[in-house]
Amino acid sequence: MPLKFVLRPNEKVIINGAVIGAGDRPGSFFLYNTANFLRGREVLKEEQIDCIEKKLYFVIQLVYIFPEDSTLNLQRFASILEETREAQPDAAKTLDEIARLVEGRNYYRALKLCRKLFKGGDGGAGNDGDSPSEAQAPDDTPMTDRMP
Structure with missing residues (x-):
């Protein structure tokens, strides 16, 4: 369909x-x-990154849109994910789910979930x-x- x-x-x-x-x-x-x-x-454009959660969203977006560069961007993702865990210890469950989705190559859903972490709750990229x-x-x- x-x-x-x-x-x-x-x-x-x-x-x-x-x-x-x-x-x-x-x-x-x-x-x-x-x-x-x-x-x-x-x-999300690079100049719109103003918090660690948007940095995480951006790198997932790069993996999703440009799979030819996924090896490098997945390494960046792992590093930024750890930074996000340190900055947002209360979001551990959500970050675990994002990591699971990225590992399963379900990047769109990982992006959707990551948007919910943005400060101000706007959720929009x-x-x-x-x-x-x-x-x-x-x-x-x-x-x-x-x-x-």
Whole structure:
């Protein structure tokens, strides 16, 4: 079953490392096969990193979007995860789950869980703070989790 999502006017999405943008009007897209994707509002830019939790999110994002660099970025992830554990001892259970998800290559769900740790509870990676759920299947699962 394909995954349908709608991009707002001028909104962007990264699909398997390629940036795709909508024009002046909303556009519907269907993904028929396995793909790694993040909508623009889910993408955290390096200059937006202002806490250790966002640093952790950013490195998971790099592993997810750029699998060709995953070896180096997974090493960075391990280091940043330990820094986050020291800075957030009360979040041990969540960080354990994030580590489990990353180990299982379920990067999108790890990102989703990591967003919940952001200070201020905004949960949004992008500038508009919108929930990414509009882009997802009913269970909020991306294509990489839905298809074998």
